[in-house]
Amino acid sequence: MFSVSAVIMIAGARGSYALAGAVTATGLAATAVVAPWTARLVDRHGQARIAVPATAVAALGSLALVLCVRYGAPDWTLFAAYAATATTPNTGGMSRARWAHLLKGDAVRLHTANSFEQAADELCFMLGPVLAAFLCGALFPEAGTLAGVVLLLTGVLTFTAQRSTEPPARGRTATTTRSPVRAPGMPPLLVGFLATGAVFGSMEVVTIAFADAQGHRAAAGMVLGLQAAGSCAAGLLYGALKPAGPAGRRHPWSLAAMALLMWLPLLAASFTGSLVVLAGALLVAGMATAPAMVTGMTLVQHRTPEGRLNEGMTLAVTGLLGGIACGAAAGGWVVEHVSATAGYGVPVAAAATALLISVTSTAGRPAPDRDRAGPKPKPGPGPGPDAEDTLPPSDPSNTHPNSRAPH
Numbered sequence: 001m002f003s004v005s006a007v008i009m010i011a012g013a014r015g016s017y018a019l020a021g022a023v024t025a026t027g028l029a030a031t032a033v034v035a036p037w038t039a040r041l042v043d044r045h046g047q048a049r050i051a052v053p054a055t056a057v058a059a060l061g062s063l064a065l066v067l068c069v070r071y072g073a074p075d076w077t078l079f080a081a082y083a084a085t086a087t088t089p090n091t092g093g094m095s096r097a098r099w100a101h102l103l104k105g106d107a108v109r110l111h112t113a114n115s116f117e118q119a120a121d122e123l124c125f126m127l128g129p130v131l132a133a134f135l136c137g138a139l140f141p142e143a144g145t146l147a148g149v150v151l152l153l154t155g156v157l158t159f160t161a162q163r164s165t166e167p168p169a170r171g172r173t174a175t176t177t178r179s180p181v182r183a184p185g186m187p188p189l190l191v192g193f194l195a196t197g198a199v200f201g202s203m204e205v206v207t208i209a210f211a212d213a214q215g216h217r218a219a220a221g222m223v224l225g226l227q228a229a230g231s232c233a234a235g236l237l238y239g240a241l242k243p244a245g246p247a248g249r250r251h252p253w254s255l256a257a258m259a260l261l262m263w264l265p266l267l268a269a270s271f272t273g274s275l276v277v278l279a280g281a282l283l284v285a286g287m288a289t290a291p292a293m294v295t296g297m298t299l300v301q302h303r304t305p306e307g308r309l310n311e312g313m314t315l316a317v318t319g320l321l322g323g324i325a326c327g328a329a330a331g332g333w334v335v336e337h338v339s340a341t342a343g344y345g346v347p348v349a350a351a352a353t354a355l356l357i358s359v360t361s362t363a364g365r366p367a368p369d370r371d372r373a374g375p376k377p378k379p380g381p382g383p384g385p386d387a388e389d390t391l392p393p394s395d396p397s398n399t400h401p402n403s404r405a406p407h
Contacts, residue, residue: 001128001151002062002085003028003328004221005144007208008136010078013069019078021205021332027082028201028325032318034086039314042094046169048160051089055156059149061085066142088152091159092121093313100301101167114297115239118290122232129204129228133221180304180312188361189299190319192255195357196292197323198350199262202331203227204324206343207265207282209335214275223279230286238291247298252358254295258288259351266344273341292354323350 003024010020041050061084068077099113132144160166180186204224211220261284268274268281297316304312327350334343 001132001144001148003204004129004132005136005148006082007205008133009069009141009145012141017205017209018332018336019075021328023078023082025325025329026079027085028321030083030086032322035090035314035318036311038087038089039311043311044169047094047166051156051160054087054089055152058085058088059153062145062149066145070142089156090314090317091156092117093317097167098165102165112239115235115294118294119232119235122228122235122290125228129221129224133218137218180315183303183305185303188357190315192354192357193296193316193319194323195350195354197320198327199347201324201327202346202350205328205331206335206340209343210269210340211275213340216275219275223275223282226279227282227286230283231289234287235290238294247295251295251299254292255355255358258292259355261285261288262348262351266348269341269344
């Protein structure tokens with residue numbers, strides 16, 4: 001909700017999608033810097049002790065943005081206020097940490113849980129833009145951000161109040177092992193998340209601009225929601241099918257599907273100019289998102305050193321957020337200087353880049369993908385989704401995986 005609300009609010013008040021895209025990009029870039037430090041604190045002190053105060057700071061940043069837009073503050077204040085939201089905790093990742101704590105050593109059930117979490121994420125991304133666009137259009141431009149603040153505070157407080165499933169804190173010993181950034185196979189994977197994030201960020205800004213050009217700005221959230229709906233459905237199906245084979249081999253194929261389907265919105269906008277046709281294209285294109293994200297996050301879990309899983313997962317989200325920031329800025333620039341239709345070329349290029357990175361890095365790695373030494377977990381009945389390469393930390397109860405956010 002926050003990024004969609006910010007784009008609508010700023011573009012409506014200042015008349016510039018380039019400014020709106022740059023502001024949201026700055027906030028996401030700040031989050032990319034701050035998030036790993038927040039994750040490290042979660043590793044040391046636990047989820048509840050860190051997430052609650054971090055959420056309070058982020059909420060104050062969102063309220064400051066509303067006041068700056070409302071009262072015509074200088075443009076630089078918008079950047080500063082939105083950057084203050086960088087402390088927003090990654091609740092999706094903390095939830096995945098709890099699954100890893102509860103299902104340690106069970107690769108099949110953990111795959112299903114990760115797929116469910118991705119579907120839940122997409123459900124939020126489906127409903128969030130719809131609600132944000134509706135509130136900003138039906139009530140007042142700041143309504144979406146204010147509602148987002150209430151939901152964020154309520155959700156984090158409710159989540160952290162459930163202490164029975166929270167993995168134990170590791171204290172300072174969580175930082176004694178090698179940084180996840182230096183782990184074998186992690187650098188290209190994180191760069192791939194950067195390119196994938198650019199798909200999400202550019203698609204969001206360009207779709208809002210396209211709907212506005214058609215005279216239906218309030219419908220932008222509904223159209224973006226259809227993309228998330230396709231991903232949500234694909235995530236549930238992907239979790240139920242439990243595909244065989246190592247994640248390292250499945251990752252390039254999932255990105256290839258995303259790169260191919262990202263052409264659909266560009267073709268729909270170019271040849272029809274219809275918002276209805278575009279919505280259908282986004283619904284189909286979104287179906288490739290969840291498998292790519294689930295497989296990528298599985299690889300992050302495999303390649304992150306013991307005791308740093310929360311930080312490793314957060315670095316993946318950092319890559320996504322950095323990509324979303326770059327994609328939002330690039331999409332806003334193309335919309336401003338070329339056209340909204342041409343803007344759909346940005347997610348196509350970003351998806352192709354993610355595929356190229358994955359193919360290049362996979363070609364240089366042995367198969368199956370074995371990123372951490374240790375005994376194989378016992379798979380459930382039948383072949384597991386990653387029976388060949390799923391090697392969780394030796395003590396998953398003391399780790400904290402993290403993941404996307406909103407993309």
